[in-house]
Amino acid sequence: MSEEPEIITGLPYEVEVREHVPVEMGDGVSVSLKLWLPVGAGPVPAVLEAMPYRKDDVALSDDHVRMAYVAGHGYACARMDLRGSGNSEGVLLGEYHPQEQEDIAEVIGWLAAQTWCTGAVGMTGMSWSGCNTLHLAARRPPALKAAISVYSADDHYGNDIHYMGGAVLAFYLAVWGHVMLSFNARTPDPAVVGDAWRAMWLERLEANVPFSFERIGHQRRDAYWSRFSVRDDPGAIEVPMLVVGGWSDAYTDSALRLVRDLPGVRRGIIGPWGHTWPERAVPGPSIGFLQETVRWWDRWLKDVPNGVENEPLLRWFAQDTAEPRADLTSRGGRWYGTDEVPSPGAGSAWYLTEAGLDPVAPGDGRTVSHSSALTLGASAGSWLPYGTLTDLPTDQREDDALSLSFDSAVLAEDTIVFGEPVLDLVVSADRPVATVVARLCAVAPDGASSLVARGVLNLTHRDGHAAPEPLEPGREYRVRVPLSGVGERIPAGHRLRVALSTQYWPWIWPAPETPTLGVRLGEGSRLLLPTTVPDDAPVSFGPPRIAAPPPVSSLRAHEPEMTPGFDPESGRRTFRLVRDLNGDRVFPSGLRYADDERCDFSIHPDDPLSASVDLDRTIRIGRADWRTRIRVRTRMTSTATEFTLWSSVTAWEGDHEIFTRDYTHTTGRDHV
Known part of the structure; x- marks a missing residue:
């Protein structure tokens, strides 16, 4: 803890x-x-x-x-x-x-x-x-x-x-636009702003627009x-x-x-x-x-x-590889200091070979093919972990089994990874739009697979994000996939694993067609892993301290949960995230604030165009003699050529509906 x-x-x-x-x-x-x-x-x-x-x-x-x-x-x-x-x-x-x-x-x-x-x-x-x-x-x-x-x-x-x-973030682009549409629809407090509160609130409601509409256009x-x-x-x-x-x-x-x-x-x-x-x-x-x-x-x-x-220059925590659990509350490890922050890709090479991950450079190998299930990504966790019981990545084994995976030999000694790993690949695809998702995992002796770092590349962005170009089916390309920064001590007895996939739902919006990826094994496909032997100079911090908090009453603590679901009639698989970030609280001023939100990420395993994100949030703000409520709904879907976002805002003063508006925005898919 x-x-x-x-x-x-x-x-x-x-x-x-x-x-x-x-x-x-x-x-x-x-x-x-x-x-x-x-x-x-x-x-x-x-x-x-x-x-x-x-x-x-x-x-x-x-x-x-x-x-x-x-x-x-x-x-x-x-x-x-x-x-x-x-x-x-x-x-x-x-x-x-x-x-x-x-x-x-x-x-x-x-x-x-x-x-x-x-x-x-x-x-x-x-x-x-x-x-x-x-x-x-x-x-x-x-x-x-x-x-x-x-x-x-x-x-x-x-x-x-x-x-x-x-690649478009299914988990968070529409979600954050929905959050801010809700937040911007909230009322000011009459106890603070006086009789102007209703006019201020209506002004906000009238001017409110989904921020995601603008972002999806770029x-x-x-x-x-x-x-x-x-x-x-x-x-x-x-x-x-x-x-x-x-x-x-x-x-x-x-x-x-x-x-x-x-x-x-x-x-x-x-x-x-x-x-x-x-x-x-x-x-x-x-x-x-x-x-x-x-x-x-x-x-x-x-x-x-x-x-x-x-x-x-940088004080950093080398966290010990831990049991992969969404509700992990603390990590073992120790603090180090450094005056050098490695550049991405600095480090030793591990090559993707038929035998797995190998530190010895081989010659060119054969090309292996892979196409991922659209539902791969169940172990991803939240894109933005807030420290709730649903947030962190879970055991990666199920997603690893659905991926193209490469394991190293057992590590003979503890390995401290510090920096931003990079994966170089020689790849081809059979569709003009394809995404490669790379995960670096640490595999324990009992087989548990813990996520260490991950990265995504929309292959149409292989030469940069400013001018994407469609892939020529069957043509090989040399690409670089940056992985997220990491500071982790991987114990001796573990293995390294690189797992490649073409899908990562609900994080990444699927390409219009399900692609098959070709990966050429050998010298051109390698993981560049930044490892370090840190200086033992002590780095420490004082104990955590805060000032005394104000007296806030909690009528309902926030209780987030993320659960997978399956509808046998439609065949759709859904991840339901109940975020409930603010619970139900009463503040010293007497103001009561309650917040409920549900997020559904749904897809049919056979159809990339079936992907949808559905969001529903209700916020109640009031006092004993004054009540307001807003409900905001958002839906994101796509066709082969377009994205569509729809939102709806409805506001009530007491039981009287004072405002309602629907917003719809459709924009073309720009090589995504």
Whole structure:
């Protein structure tokens, strides 16, 4: 079990909380801030986080335990509801919209100008707010002096919720568009904004659009993605940047790149974690991350000579290969430090041969053929693990048996893999569109297969994601499949396994026709595996600590589950994910928030065009004398030439329906 954080009550400074602080933007729209101010500290630097996730209810506890801790160490902490979210005015126009960056830059300037601020501002955040932290660092507002970005994407085409290796992410593109359509339909709180709440809510409902409609229209890397992908110009970021990633998280490759490529002062931490803050991480072990953030701010916002710049460039956790379970809560292993982050593909070669994985280079071999079942992928787990009981990959044996697999001999000694493996392949296909999915597994003596890393390549993107070209059936191509970054100690007695497939449902949307892949064995098809013998210099962290949480009552804890199903009448197989991320809670203000969501990923084993994603979410927000409810449904399907997304939003005040709208968007399949 991951260690529970220690609750700290005796902070160096008493903390004053100021609720609902309005800040007017240049166009007259007012955004809402919450402030945590250290009493008696005099002018101090400010730290900002900006999100659309409702600071006054859903994110209230999570914000407070972190912000109050940092404020108690002598910082003015601010949490901003983005325009059109929570209790801020206006409408949220899109994910990472230019207006968002404008607003945040204005708030940074406002914070710097306050009498309780020294004029130095830091920016922090996880996921969405980790991304806009990168965006604002690249924008360079004068008062921004340092940043901390946790689980964020430097490349919103290649390492985000829409595409993977040029293939459409069935598990998450429509899902995330559905989530944000739901979130953007939520009401502000009348107890905060007053009588204007209904007009603000109707304004949001009228302006609300599914973000996925825009994203599915950009199936290749075009100029659209450059406006918010700092990977295109990492040199724009000059402020000291602490980057945090997790081996179980979806954004680890971005963390490795940022630590490797940013030109200025930067440091990185990568633990075994999923998409949860490192002081309360799953899988654990957790670390004293808030102590690390205070040290970072002390050095770069207060000029305290505490030596953080002398830390290793990257501190990383070598996790021990573990039993493959979806509900794993902690990983064994140890921390290391390094000043060198290997480039993708650096490492020793293991060749795909008729005998399996072989470290000795053979000559060219024969071509073997493989076509995967459309239902392969049952052991994949969630694309974005949040630390719930459904998230992590399970035993890979069933999917391995349905794949083209290559095993090594038994490892004679422990092997520590650190970096981003790459798979070079010589392949052909019998269809113009085909995808190759590669999984690297560690196979225990009892046969259990644990996922180590995976990667996807839409073969029409073999020469890059900007200009895909159809395959010429039967022609051989040399391709490179990047695998996800990993830090893992694989014990002696295990075997390495490379498993190749042409399907990966429900992660990857299937190609229009079921392809057969040809893989030429021998020297041209090899795994490049980055292994290391780490320096034994000790790396350690303090125990996890947080400030005391506010009194929030849970009427129903969130109870996610993911279950496979089969309909004997239609022959369809379905994965049902009940996410229920927020449960049913009552907040100190008296506001009650309840959230239910169901996701169905369904396909017929004989028909790639039968794939569908069906999503249904209901959110209830209210008090004893005031009730609102929204229901949002989304469906994604395809033909051989088009994708269709449909969504529906209905809103009620009490039992009275006040708004309903259907949205439908169809776009062509662009070599996917």
